[in-house]
Amino acid sequence: MATSKTKKDSKAKARSKKADDKQKNILEMLKSHGAKIYDDLDNGQFPKFSIPSRSVSNIVYDKKLRQYILGNNAALRSSRNSAQLRSFTQLMWLAFFANRLTNEKKSSTLRDVYYSSQAFAVEFEDQSESDNIIVDLEAVTSKPREDFHIFPEERSSIFGDLNIEYTIPGYEGKTMNLANHPDGYSIGPSLTTAELVDTSAEIVIAIEKGGLFTRFVEEQVDKKFKSIIINTGGQAPRSTRTLLKRLHDEMKLPIICLTDGDVYGEHIAMVIKSGSANAAHLRELTVPDAKWVGVWATDIEKYKLPTIPMTESDIKRCYDLQKDPRYQDGIWKKELDVFLRLKRKAELEAFSKYGLTNITDKYLPQKLELAKSL
């Protein structure tokens, strides 16, 4: 008992040190950026810095990393250039604000950042402008915004037998089992930064929709299939993708994705697997081993699912994705082609036609079996 406690303590200590180190690194990096600007000004120079270009021409697909990354092009941001002066100042403020957040271990959201700017007389036209500056900061530092304690508004959630230990101030050392609350736990700053302690689950099921997530909890999919269920709430937010990656890397759990049977669903799975072009400046957000198990275009015919016709924009999206290097082979290519042939799509809810639990009783087991061979 005593040994186990000591062991646990030392483990916790190690975890806490790791978090401290990470924080220290971030602070050091911000400080060095700040010092450079400070020195420029002190020497009577207009400060400037370089930032990797995020233009389409500089986004390339890295086959080894199996994700999009930024190329070598960089742009110079100078405070002398009056066209850049405003965004330069905004970025300086954001670094300054991130520094305070990190230093004080406080969390913020994208929206909160936008509103906080007003207190410092820093103007943002709207939230999308401030969101964009946050991406700039990520690009300059090559760190995701979560490292600076900036999170999106929570809309995805997690349920299943997973023990975590909080690291956020006031909750340090406190543990929680994520199967305790049937509505699931929202994936916010505290969960994203928490340590993953242990789990009995053998697989993670990422599902696109909140409705099906609730159904899966009700049907005890977590117990029946020894799984952790995650609701991505459509396109998975980056904090959720970070968590998925950690579940895969730290807990050694395979990840499968279950989406609507349309081209957008297919791409939700792809983003979890290999990231988005929007986040090409960041690593550590992808789960290259994640698998998409359905609903496939071929499932529509196989399970005789009720369908609706694809819209113009659905079809256009198919053609766009056909040009994407990640859709050139395997089921990705095959299913895309079938979608284009059918010109019809099906929702996850389509299985309700054959009974409310049909999806968990029949479809899911078959797909889980299939996933092993994918």
Place this chain on the structure above:
Amino acid sequence: MSSIKEKFNQISPSEFFYSNRDLAGFSNPTRSLYTAVREFVENALDACDQKGILPDVHLTIKAVDPDKPDPKPYILTVKDNGPGIDAEHIPLAFGTVLYGSKFGLKQARGMFGLGATMAILYGQITTNKPVIVKSSSDAKIQNQFEILLDIQKNKPVILKHTTKDISKKGLSVSICLEGDYSKAGNKIRDYVYETSLITPYASITFDDPKGNKFSHPRFVKDIPPPPTIIRPHPHGIDVERIRRMIVESQFEIPTIDDAMIEKVRKDLGLSKKNLSFTSIMDKAKKKWKNLPRQVRVVIALMSFLKMDFEKLNKIRIEDIDMPNKKLFYWDFGDSQSKSIDMDPESQYYKQLTNTVQGEPLTTFLTKRFQRVGPTTAVKFAEFAKLKPEKRMGTLTNQELVNLSDSLQKFDDFMAPDSSCLAPLGAEPLEKGIKKFFNPDFVAVVQRPASAYSGFPFIIEMGIAYGGDIKTGGPHVYRYANRIPLLYDEGSDVVIKVVNDTDWGRYKVKGEPPFIIVSHICSTRIPYKTAGKENVADRQEIERELRLALQFLSRKLSSFMSKRGQAEAAKKRANLYAKYIPMIAEFCTELAGKKKEPNYKKMLETEIETETKKAVKEEKEIGNK
């Protein structure tokens, strides 16, 4: 066609205009008051222009009974310092329709002084009051007339005529008419204001019925060069006009009366009273070269009649039938018509031919039209398939139509002479715009003369930006022959050209403070309606307008971009002053320092440089 014409001839011009007064802009009390003001002011300015006098024009409108609601009678008086009108012409000039001094081809505001008479007519039919004319053409005596118009007879009725001593030339016309000043006031004030912009050498005052005085003193001391009267261009002519020109060109057979016989006797140097026929002919032969044309014709006739003066006194020439070589006359002695044959070989036959059949085609063309030389005339005759020596008086109706048609189609005539035009000139126009709008930028252009359908025209245009100009532009000021056009702007060719312009291309955006002044000068402005308020889109005029506007817009564009640069420099200075201190503040905490970096000097230097740049740009574009 001819029957309609006969009908028109049967009513007097006064009656015709009385029943068609809305055509001339007298459709209702509002429009009528405005039109009357226009007609009298324009007549005053035209009169001064023609004599090269710097105009002083005083316009007064007074309500007869100020307490009555509109529409009500007003007394409209326009006084000028022009040449005045001789007393003998006043009754006809102001008491008949279609009597005026403005016939002839040159640019003037009005054509025949018709509008003023219309105003008088309108005043008379609405208030039954006479027109009061005070005129002095010698700066000594002023004639004052009170005249009514006899509409049916188209004749003046003088109610009163007095004279008094005076020391200045000039004309004052006063009419009483029904008007609506509460509605027309705006337009009339605009009219006076805009007129003074295009007539910067005139001093115009306006006393309105409410006791307000509007004064527009002259700000240019030189009158633009006056236009010259010129002959018509072949392209600008129709069958009817040719017919009239032929009649003018044909020499009349002189009436042989006592006065004429006396003249012939005198020119031949005949002292004796009863000279024989042969001795008269002998004398004439000797003196032929020095004889005037009329006398020659009489001698020619006498040669065929073989009569002396005494006999000549007792007959009347009835007709000269050239094709049949017969001369008809009425003998008072035995009261019957007689005829004699004319010998075509006689030297006098040619004299009569000339007189009766008019000029040959080529002479007609070179003498009666502008810029047609003998070579062109012969070329044209070939083109029109007429003999160059064809006598104008012998043309058949069909040949006349053919001639008129060919005159339109022949391309080798020279372009119309523009000396009959009187543009204001770029410099006075620019001065006017500067004075009226105090703009940040102004550019003017006078296009070279061009022509449509044989009528020469010149486009003058100005463009101005900023200063006192109100936003919501472009505001377009339209002028034609120095008259502001205030009504019906929607269908005007100038507005069309302005609206077709993509101002964004010239860096003019939003609701710019921006005006365009357009002046079309021509011997005939192609108005769309008789009200003379909007110009039709003749292709040639539209093209010239477009070229003028494009030229000016490019200048405006370069002003706008320089202004943009100046503004950008200012803006940069402001941006530095705003943002650099913020960057300093944020990086100080970020770098973990206590003291802010020493950036103040750098910032000051930079702001100074930018401010200097802005000042320099502004000086360059400084147009004030």
